[in-house]
Structure formats: structure tokens, C-alpha cells
Amino acid sequence: MSRKHILVARRTPAEVIEKLSAHFEVDAVEGDEVLAPAALRERLRGKAGAYIFGSERITAELLDACPDLRVVSTMSVGYNHIDVAACTARGVLVTNTPDVLTETTADLGFALLMAAARRMGEGERLLRAGGWQRWSWDFMAGADVHGSTLGILGMGRIGQAIARRGRFGFGMRVVYHNRSRLPAQVETELAARYLSKDELLAVADHLVLVLPYSAESHHCIAAPELARMKRTATLVNIARGGIVDEDALAAALREGRLGAAGLDVFEGEPQVNPALLTLSNVVLTPHVGSATIPTRLAMAGLAADNLVAALTGATPPTPLNP
Numbered sequence: 305m306s307r308k309h310i311l312v313a314r315r316t317p318a319e320v321i322e323k324l325s326a327h328f329e330v331d332a333v334e335g336d337e338v339l340a341p342a343a344l345r346e347r348l349r350g351k352a353g354a355y356i357f358g359s360e361r362i363t364a365e366l367l368d369a370c371p372d373l374r375v376v377s378t379m380s381v382g383y384n385h386i387d388v389a390a391c392t393a394r395g396v397l398v399t400n401t402p403d404v405l406t407e408t409t410a411d412l413g414f415a416l417l418m419a420a421a422r423r424m425g426e427g428e429r430l431l432r433a434g435g436w437q438r439w440s441w442d443f444m445a446g447a448d449v450h451g452s453t454l455g456i457l458g459m460g461r462i463g464q465a466i467a468r469r470g471r472f473g474f475g476m477r478v479v480y481h482n483r484s485r486l487p488a489q490v491e492t493e494l495a496a497r498y499l500s501k502d503e504l505l506a507v508a509d510h511l512v513l514v515l516p517y518s519a520e521s522h523h524c525i526a527a528p529e530l531a532r533m534k535r536t537a538t539l540v541n542i543a544r545g546g547i548v549d550e551d552a553l554a555a556a557l558r559e560g561r562l563g564a565a566g567l568d569v570f571e572g573e574p575q576v577n578p579a580l581l582t583l584s585n586v587v588l589t590p591h592v593g594s595a596t597i598p599t600r601l602a603m604a605g606l607a608a609d610n611l612v613a614a615l616t617g618a619t620p621p622t623p624l625n626p
């Protein structure tokens with residue numbers, strides 16, 4: 305039987321290419337650039353599988369142009385770049401890489417929370433610029449993390465991992481809002497209290513956004529939501545940039561209506577809203593939530609396992625539309 309053809313849409317670890325090559329004819333893109341839609345369509349023609357990353361967009365139009373495509377495996381937990389409904393309608397299986405990045409991403413979320421609340425970015429920039437002159441009682445004084453109220457919007461795996469860090473590492477009160485409430489036993493284990501979104505915004509000293517991005521969650525933190533938050537609060541976004549109205553966030557931070565922000569994701573990334581770049585009370589990282597070598601290797605391996613299983617008639621470990 306002739307071997308199936310697959311596309312790996314960007315540079316990926318050599319062991320992944322080796323694993324895939326044991327089963328398929330692999331067309332591997334060598335660079336790190338995202339293929340433009342037309343180039344992606346051309347490279348995918350005649351391929352049964354696509355191994356993609358967080359930025360290659362899989363649309364209904366692309367699926368119609370590539371009727372041989374049977375499986376899309378994304379090396380990411382987020383899948384807002386894939387029209388899953390269009391895939392399902394055409395019998396295309398979609399897989400992602402949950403679980404293996406949960407703790408690493410929660411670490412980064414907590415690091416951003418601490419860095420923003422304790423003004424670490426601002427302090428580091430000041431020190432490097434030679435601006436550290438003397439001690440004063442309120443020099444670089446920020447907000448406490450321990451013992452404060454940690455709000456979590458979106459209480460999936462990563463949200464729960466953030467909750468554990470806050471509750472058991474820092475003695476924080478954990479409150480959350482989610483589309484569906486957690487089972488009582490999980491709430492008890494995490495000592496997490498369910499609130500309405502408005503209540504959550506009002507009580508959180510630090511609010512971490514960990515919800516999936518969709519039409520429903522687009523700009524779900526905008527001027528009205530920011531106005532409900534404490535003036536001293538910290539906002540952390542490790543989900544997707546489009547969840548936050550960045551102009552409204554920049555205005556709130558600039559005008560002292562919000563304490564600080566820690567952002568790992570941006571609406572137009574890799575471009576960053578210039579209004580954010582001018583502010584001292586925001587810590588910015590370049591979408592690196594899952595960026596440790598062990599975690600990235602685990603994600604890459606899982607994405608390969610998903611593709612191999614799905615195209616060889618086995619059950620993939622983490623399907624999205626089985």
C-alpha cells in the first residue's frame with residue numbers, strides 16, 4: 305500500500321520528523337515563518353495529514369481546496385485557528401495537545417502575576433537605565449500576592465493549576481467564573497468559590513484570564529469590565545490576546561484605573577499594541593506560556609502521536625472532534 309503524505313508546516317524537533325517518517329511521506333517546512341494561506345493550501349494539496357502550530361489557519365475554504373486532508377494535528381492546546389465545525393462537517397479529525405503544557409503554562413501565568421504586582425519589569429528597566437538612586441518607603445512598592453484574592457476567569461485545566469499555586473503556595477482566596485461550575489468536590493479540593501463574572505471582577509485583587517478564545521469571549525474584558533475591577537488590581541492574560549480590548553486596557557492602566565497587567569498574548573501578535581509598549585505598569589512576554597524545552601518536546605511528541613494514530617486507524621490520544 306502506498307504511504308500517505310503529510311505536511312509539517314514549520315520547523316519541529318528532528319525526532320518528530322523521524323517518528324512521522326517511519327509512517328508517512330513527510331513534506332517538512334524548514335523555517336519558522338507561518339506559511340501564507342495560499343502557500344499552505346498549495347503545500348497541503350494531496351496530503352492526508354497536516355501537522356500545524358498555533359498560527360496556521362485551517363478554514364472551510366482551505367478544506368475544500370484540499371479534499372484529501374483527513375487529519376489536522378495542532379501542536380497547541382488552543383484551537384481557535386482551526387474551524388473545527390468545518391472540519392467535522394467534512395469528516396476531518398482534529399487533535400490538539402492538552403495536559404502536557406498545563407503546569408508549565410500555569411507557572412508562566414503565576415510569574416506574570418508576581419512580576420506585574422511587584423513591579424519587577426519596571427524595577428529591572430529602571431535599574432538597567434541607571435535610575436536606582438536611593439531607598440524610600442514607597443520606592444517600587446506594589447501589591448501583595450500572598451493572602452490576597454485570586455480571581456480566575458476560565459477554570460479548565462490551566463485555571464485549576466493556577467488556583468493550586470495561589471491557594472497552596474501563597475495562601476490566596478480563590479474565586480472563579482467559568483461557563484460551567486466545577487463539581488463540588490473539585491471546588492472543595494481547590495478551596496475555590498464560584499462567582500458571577502461581575503462579582504469576580506469586583507473582588508479580585510489579581511485576575512488571571514485562562515478562558516478559550518471564541519466569538520463569545522472576544523473582548524470580554526473591555527472598558528465596562530475594567531471599570532468594575534479594583535483600581536489596584538492586576539490583570540494577567542495567558543489565554544488569547546483577543547479576549548482583552550487592549551486600547552481599553554491601556555487607557556485604564558495609564559489613567560490609574562487599574563494597578564498593573566501581565567500579558568503573554570496579544571491581539572495582533574507578534575505585533576504589540578503601541579499603547580501598551582509605552583506603559584511602565586505592564587509586563588509583556590512574547591507568547592511563551594508553554595515555552596520550556598521538556599514541555600515543547602512533549603507537545604511535539606503528542607501532536608505526532610495524534611497524527612500517526614489517526615492516520616493508521618488507531619484512536620488518537622487527544623482528539624477534539626472524535
Ligand code: DGY
Pocket residue numbers: 358379380381382383405593594
Ligand atoms: C497553546 O498551546 O495554545 C499555546 O498558546 C501556543 O499557541
